[in-house]
Amino acid sequence: MSFFSTDGDALEVRFQHELLRVEPWGADSVRVRAARGALPPSDVGALDSRPPSAGVEIEGGTLVNGELTVQVSIAEDDGFPFPVVRFVRTSTGEELLAEEREHFWWPGARVLYGNRSGAGELHQQFKAYPGERLYGMGQRTHGRLDHKGLALDLVQRNAEVSIPFVLSNRGYGFLWNNPAVGRVEFADNVTRWTATQARAIDYWITAGTPADILARYADATGHAPRLPSWASGFWQCKLRYRSQEELLEVAREHRRRGLPLEVIVSDFFHWPAMGDYRFDPAEYPDPEAMMAELDSLGVRLMVSIWPTISPLSENYETLRDHGMLVGTDQGAEFHATIRDKGMDVPMPIAFHDPTNPATREFLWSVAKKNYYDLGVRVWWLDACEPELNPGHPGNLQLFAGPGAEVVNVYPRDTARMFFDGMNTTDDPETVLLCRSAWAGSQKYGAAVWSGDIPATWDALRRQVRAGLSIAIAGIPWWTTDIGGFHGGDASDEAYRELIVRWFQYGAFCPLFRLHGNREPRMTTGWDMTGGPNEVWAFGETAYPIIRDVMFMRERLRPYLHAQLDLAASEGLPAMRPLFVDFPSDDESWRVDDAFMFGPDVLVAPVLEAGARSRPVYLPAGASWTHVWSGSVHPGGTVIEADAPLHEIPVYLRDGASVPVAG
Numbered sequence: 001m002s003f004f005s006t007d008g009d010a011l012e013v014r015f016q017h018e019l020l021r022v023e024p025w026g027a028d029s030v031r032v033r034a035a036r037g038a039l040p041p042s043d044v045g046a047l048d049s050r051p052p053s054a055g056v057e058i059e060g061g062t063l064v065n066g067e068l069t070v071q072v073s074i075a076e077d078d079g080f081p082f083p084v085v086r087f088v089r090t091s092t093g094e095e096l097l098a099e100e101r102e103h104f105w106w107p108g109a110r111v112l113y114g115n116r117s118g119a120g121e122l123h124q125q126f127k128a129y130p131g132e133r134l135y136g137m138g139q140r141t142h143g144r145l146d147h148k149g150l151a152l153d154l155v156q157r158n159a160e161v162s163i164p165f166v167l168s169n170r171g172y173g174f175l176w177n178n179p180a181v182g183r184v185e186f187a188d189n190v191t192r193w194t195a196t197q198a199r200a201i202d203y204w205i206t207a208g209t210p211a212d213i214l215a216r217y218a219d220a221t222g223h224a225p226r227l228p229s230w231a232s233g234f235w236q237c238k239l240r241y242r243s244q245e246e247l248l249e250v251a252r253e254h255r256r257r258g259l260p261l262e263v264i265v266s267d268f269f270h271w272p273a274m275g276d277y278r279f280d281p282a283e284y285p286d287p288e289a290m291m292a293e294l295d296s297l298g299v300r301l302m303v304s305i306w307p308t309i310s311p312l313s314e315n316y317e318t319l320r321d322h323g324m325l326v327g328t329d330q331g332a333e334f335h336a337t338i339r340d341k342g343m344d345v346p347m348p349i350a351f352h353d354p355t356n357p358a359t360r361e362f363l364w365s366v367a368k369k370n371y372y373d374l375g376v377r378v379w380w381l382d383a384c385e386p387e388l389n390p391g392h393p394g395n396l397q398l399f400a401g402p403g404a405e406v407v408n409v410y411p412r413d414t415a416r417m418f419f420d421g422m423n424t425t426d427d428p429e430t431v432l433l434c435r436s437a438w439a440g441s442q443k444y445g446a447a448v449w450s451g452d453i454p455a456t457w458d459a460l461r462r463q464v465r466a467g468l469s470i471a472i473a474g475i476p477w478w479t480t481d482i483g484g485f486h487g488g489d490a491s492d493e494a495y496r497e498l499i500v501r502w503f504q505y506g507a508f509c510p511l512f513r514l515h516g517n518r519e520p521r522m523t524t525g526w527d528m529t530g531g532p533n534e535v536w537a538f539g540e541t542a543y544p545i546i547r548d549v550m551f552m553r554e555r556l557r558p559y560l561h562a563q564l565d566l567a568a569s570e571g572l573p574a575m576r577p578l579f580v581d582f583p584s585d586d587e588s589w590r591v592d593d594a595f596m597f598g599p600d601v602l603v604a605p606v607l608e609a610g611a612r613s614r615p616v617y618l619p620a621g622a623s624w625t626h627v628w629s630g631s632v633h634p635g636g637t638v639i640e641a642d643a644p645l646h647e648i649p650v651y652l653r654d655g656a657s658v659p660v661a662g
Contacts, residue, residue: 003074009056011063013072015083026051026219028066028207034110035200044400044409045177045202046439051219064090068207082108089171089207096172096207100127100190110201122195132170133589134186136472138163139450143462145469145592147186154182156385156436159451162408163439163473165217169589173213175204175439179408181393197404210580211572217474218571222443224476227564230300231431232557233262234550235513239530240267244284250534251299260550263378265302269526274306274340274349275313278370291375302378303371307386307414309350312342315366319352324359326351327397336389339525351386354413356399364421377430384414385436411436419444437475447477447511455484455516460502461607465592467509468577476567479511489519490537497609499538503546504648505605507553508597510574545646555659563598574598582619591617600656604641604649616641616649624651627660
């Protein structure tokens with residue numbers, strides 16, 4: 001009696017109590033699931049619908065789908081028999097990735113430590129390979145582009161965006177399609193994925209070049225929309241404008257100075273109470289007039305939307321009594337504290353549950369009435385990890401399931417709430433600025449920024465790697481708080497140098513946005529505002545340089561939109577590591593402090609205080625023209641690029657015509 005069978009074009013392996021299912025899932029790709037007895041019926045992961053596959057062949061324990069071949073064998077070795085999965089490149093027979101048992105006797109490569117509830121701790125173990133490099137995994141703060149040798153928590157935190165997709169220089173991409181809290185170890189001896197509580201192993205794998213892998217991944221998890229034409233312009237924000245007039249005066253000053261401005265932001269505490277989702281009339285006495293004036297200035301307003309619900313909110317009882325708040329296994333249904341309006345000290349607050357369709361429908365109706373109907377079209381979905389304090393996701397109960405099993409989809413479904421809501425209107429075009437994301441968030445118009453990071457040179461260096469990592473993980477719309485969030489004194493010359501260099505880097509990010517809690521800072525609470533953070537606040541030396549950078553960005557916008565259109569159709573991010581365009585150049589896989597801006601522009605930001613030059617690697621296979629001097633350099637070389645304070649090293653590929661320098 002054979003262990004192998006087919007179910008349509010899927011290969012199934014039944015061995016003892018385990019069902020292993022290998023199913024084609026798009027070109028050159030498969031989805032692999034394994035569970036005890038039967039696969040669970042519910043699925044809150046990222047693989048909503050199966051992309052088409054052509055010419056799938058199954059024979060025995062082998063499934064072939066284009067360039068990916070899957071081989072399942074019953075390995076006995078010296079221990080218990082166990083089905084082992086191996087992935088190879090069809091055209092060459094080269095091994096891409098293969099399972100490896102945790103122990104020669106027991107257990108195997110797939111392990112479920114059950115807790116008698118149908119769930120338990122899951123392990124999935126693969127071989128480790130010398131020289132392998134691993135990229136993606138969302139946005140991390142560890143400051144590295146290559147994750148090999150690291151252990152990463154699979155949980156959402158402020159500035160740590162967990163998207164469990166990895167791209168290997170061996171020629172495969174891998175998605176751990178499991179939103180449970182967990183961990184991955186990219187060790188020298190093994191690669192091991194762990195879920196602390198889940199019901200099935202579920203992952204997706206594809207084969208190809210980096211560009212092929214990114215395209216297949218977008219097909220599997222969803223393509224981003226086209227970026228609206230206005231969204232590539234300049235976004236102005238500070239910690240908090242505390243009144244309608246203060247916000248309007250900043251927009252007016254941009255126009256008086258002739259500076260570009262597309263979006264200005266009303267940040268948190270603009271409401272009467274968290275969860276009201278409306279303007280506080282004490283601070284915004286005439287929002288209709290404010291929106292009309294902004295419209296006359298050609299400026300859009302983005303409003304801050306937090307998932308936190310104060311017990312003082314006019315919507316709290318409705319959300320609580322209809323089961324639209326995140327629940328708990330034990331204790332009161334409050335998950336953080338903050339000093340909101342009406343509070344003398346920080347008090348407990350609840351969180352809405354975006355995995356509940358009723359929550360999404362109700363809260364969109366509130367936001368539509370109080371914001372959209374006034375003309376608001378841009379949404380800042382802040383703290384949407386959710387930001388728990390204390391951080392015990394295992395104590396949460398969501399509509400989609402126990403927190404330990406599903407909590408990582410919270411930011412994705414928060415974006416879904418506003419994306420779906422906007423699509424019920426006659427003006428659905430939007431950008432959702434989110435502090436967190438999961439696999440598939442891109443299809444809901446999520447743009448991620450890098451969270452509450454320090455205003456330091458070290459933080460700037462880490463942003464370069466973080467932005468490239470999240471681009472590989474499928475999020476093409478990304479930005480930082482230019483200048484960092486925590487700190488920065490606008491009157492300090494040392495900080496002014498940092499913000500100039502950060503502006504130069506920010507001009508080549510998909511979104512171009514200034515934000516931060518500048519000195520003097522205040523204790524967190526509704527009455528905080530932060531120091532000055534407008535482009536004219538940083539002194540006479542910095543201002544003309546920043547102004548020139550803003551107009552450089554204006555020149556780049558048509559080129560950027562052409563690249564982001566490709567991101568929407570092909571899954572190819574505009575800002576990307578060098579190896580995406582130069583996969584055969586080994587050195588390009590090592591460069592982590594420069595990046596491609598589309599196929600024609602190489603950007604090498606200045607990341608050290610006082611630096612007026614920096615080394616730049618120019619990939620082999622092209623010639624490179626320095627945009628400021630016109631000098632031409634061969635590829636495959638390292639040059640020492642001049643970098644006076646007013647210039648960022650930028651090079652054009654093979655004489656491309658991109659108006660960086662005007």
